[in-house]
Amino acid sequence: MAEHRQGHPVTDYPTALGASSRDRITLLGKDLAQDVMGEVGFGELAFWLATQRRPTPGQTRVFEAVLAALADHGFTPTAIVTRLTYLSAPDSVQGALAAGLLGGGSRFLGVTEDCGRFLHDVLAGRQLPTDDDGWDAIAFEVLTARRAAGEFVPGLGHHVHKDGDPRTPRLFAIAAEEGLVGPHLSLFAAIGRVHPGVLGRTLPLNGAGVCGAALADLGLPLELLRGFALLARTAGLIGQLAEELRDPVGNEIFLSVDLNNRSVPPRPYEQGGPHG
Template identity: 35%
Template sequence: MSDAQTHIANVLIDRIEIRGYDLVDELIGKHSYTEMVFFLLRDRFPTPAETKALDAVLVTLMEHGLTPSALIARLAAHSVPSEVQVAMTAGLVTVGNVFAGTMEDCARLLKLGVASGEPAADYCERLVRDYRERRAPVPGFGHPHHKPDDPRTPRLLDIARESGLAGRYVEFLLTLSAVVDRIYQKHLTINATGMIGALLLEMGFEPDIMRGLAVISRAGGLLAHVQEEQQTDSVRALRKAARDSIPYVAPEPKKHR
């Protein structure tokens, strides 16, 4: 007999229970979607400050224009127009360590740095020099479009401070930022996902599930792209642009023996 258990939910004939709360009488209409995400993951309801901060994270990650996830969702919507979920899923599988889901790598650095007990400046000095010697990007820094600063980052930092969540991880990230600029001898912005990684750590989320928060946030934005694609069929223009900008070049003729 299996010893496996779940503490998340139970469905009965006349009742649905979620982590000990009655869905109908205690949750629906009394708690927001953001609060429920926090509750399901942390097994407690968030404070008002945590709700504000997590909501800011979800709003930040929801939409960023015609990124690969949006383009792929539109292509799928064009190819399988009757299956909204297929298009959304296609876009969501691109959330990873290049787009949208990069906060977890930065969060791991911050968590290790804080746990080391070493002075932040010394730890960051050694860390950044190692990344530079390896010519590897420091997770959470730099952005291909937003220069000199990612405009989302200062707002997230303000929310962290307003919510009383600018604790040891946020402070470590700011120390790391100063060291990055000094060693690289130029300003590299803390990008939005870097700040999000620090903020989620302050709320007690583990790095390994942070990408999942990016997925549930980006799903909302992708649904909007799928809806717009249904209305405008804009993928036709994307396909034409691909044909026009990527010419076919015939290979060299093969030599026959």
């Protein structure tokens, strides 16, 4: 560190990500041109960038299955937002994509992160079971506690796929094929088995939730589970833009709202509270 004359020390900034010199570019300590380009798939690279360790082929397959599960769900708010923003500012593809991603918050893309974190929190500090009975016991304890507290269980239930989310058994199967069913998936499966007896009704295990469990079992940073959902969605939003370019519906969506507006008188806002 050097001392700057205004008194603030000047530091350097360490990174293991991209770096370049006049004749070489490295990424994650590898030669980008020779060792990464043409050798590393995009899902594999995204995993590697997030963890600084290269995934096995099995890890990559599970990871890419999750990304496929989350890439596009049709006319979600994020997709509509990207199409409308492109309609309004066609000069800025980056703005249209960024606007869509901004909808990736707690409600629509949040299940993946919420479920992964929830399972991780339950597991923290516990001795891990070695058989299904052990997992079921943890699930029973947790479900009972949440029911008593009136809290819902992240990843349980789906507003459309009421009889079962088709992504869920498929992701369990892929993880099993690759030998990657870890504690988060195990606990989530147990929740699926045990919850009818505790809650008195049968709910599906949400596909976005199982994605969170799988990502957590892959050892990915929990703080960024939402980030992987956003990565998947970026590919989906590019698909939405590509379709909008050829078969535009954005203006029709806009008009369906604008032309059906109904002007009403202002209604003065009153803050709630003791002095309202």
